[in-house]
Amino acid sequence: MSVLYIALPAAILLGAAGLIGCLYCIRSGQYDDLESPSLRILQDDNES
Template identity: 35%
Template sequence: MQIIYVLIVLSLVVAAGFLAALFWAIRTGQFDDIHTPSIRMLFDDNAKKDNISSEKKINKTLDQ
């Protein structure tokens, strides 16, 4: 019968830990933007890389 008391206390400690982690995540802004991560894979990242490489080429030609 004593094991039930131990398990109840242990489950309450684990639940309090998860609740504390949830409040920490909310307070630090983990859930501020919930729309963008779901569509991030649809964005094309190659355009950014191409723009950066073309800017470097332009800067090299301007320096010469």
């Protein structure tokens, strides 16, 4: 029972950190362009 006093706040803190990290990534624009990275592998960028 006493382990809940450590595990429950730790789980809440980790969940909050994940949520804050996800919101930061969304607001900073990392998920704005989801199409180009998958097509970029098909382009030939050899300069020679």
